[in-house]
Amino acid sequence: MKYERVVIKLSGQAMAGADGFGFSAQALQHLASQILQIRKLGVQVAVVVGGGNVFRGNRSDTWGIDRVEADNIGMLGTVINGLLLRGKLSALGEDNVRVMTAIPINAVAEPFLRLRAKRHLDKGAILIFSGGNGQPFITTDYPSVQRALEIGADALLVAKHGVDGVYDADPGTNPDARRYERLPYDEVVGKGLKVMDQTAFILARDHGIPLHVFDIERDGLMAAICQGEHHGTEINAAVTEAEFAAP
Numbered sequence: 001m002k003y004e005r006v007v008i009k010l011s012g013q014a015m016a017g018a019d020g021f022g023f024s025a026q027a028l029q030h031l032a033s034q035i036l037q038i039r040k041l042g043v044q045v046a047v048v049v050g051g052g053n054v055f056r057g058n059r060s061d062t063w064g065i066d067r068v069e070a071d072n073i074g075m076l077g078t079v080i081n082g083l084l085l086r087g088k089l090s091a092l093g094e095d096n097v098r099v100m101t102a103i104p105i106n107a108v109a110e111p112f113l114r115l116r117a118k119r120h121l122d123k124g125a126i127l128i129f130s131g132g133n134g135q136p137f138i139t140t141d142y143p144s145v146q147r148a149l150e151i152g153a154d155a156l157l158v159a160k161h162g163v164d165g166v167y168d169a170d171p172g173t174n175p176d177a178r179r180y181e182r183l184p185y186d187e188v189v190g191k192g193l194k195v196m197d198q199t200a201f202i203l204a205r206d207h208g209i210p211l212h213v214f215d216i217e218r219d220g221l222m223a224a225i226c227q228g229e230h231h232g233t234e235i236n237a238a239v240t241e242a243e244f245a246a247p
Helices: 012-019 025-040 057-063 067-091 114-122 141-150 185-191 198-207 221-226
Strands: 005-010 044-049 097-101 126-130 155-160 211-215 233-235
Touching: 005 012, 005 025, 005 141, 012 025, 012 067, 025 044, 025 067, 025 221, 044 067, 044 114, 044 141, 057 067, 067 097, 067 126, 097 114, 114 126, 114 141, 126 141, 141 155, 141 198, 155 221, 185 198, 211 221
Parallel strands: 005 044, 005 155, 044 126, 097 126, 155 211
Antiparallel strands: 211 233
């Protein structure tokens, strides 16, 4: 097994499926099944889930409200998604799933404590980290890297919705865009490639945690990556110039 402990970064859109907003029972079923595939391999799994399918704090101007207030609402959206994912995992037979939040909501989840989270993982629990890191003006990209570092994860699996890796141009508008197989951190920064929020990416680079960017819609990719197969785009410090020179 290549990785023994991983953090999965899921966007809120992955919970919504093709609609992009709200919730999709089919999408939720798919996400839960992919997580369970990893767990059955014996890999310790934690998930950071976004909340963009519920509310996006960076669109506070649209609602005419303060950005801090909007971000607080967005953080609550991630809690909703976390509880929904826990419910589906439990319905599929996984009885040891814990939602941990950066903001206290003790009636439905437990607070994030680093050492407690690590003990939960060692005892076989699937963890779902919600509420970001409890601070406004921060996307869920940053706490996904932060939590991965805090719990000593071997890698961060960056699940994308409808995109199967990192490209040299936008594949949605440029049919000639080519996907990179592997990239070093500094090349991503130098080329301005879109992987995640820049502050989150710099944190990952500075601490050397490997990133795997892949399409969450394809069945079995997360489990395959944990077993050492290459899918999507891998980003780490060990990639040589020859490996990324030509996408």
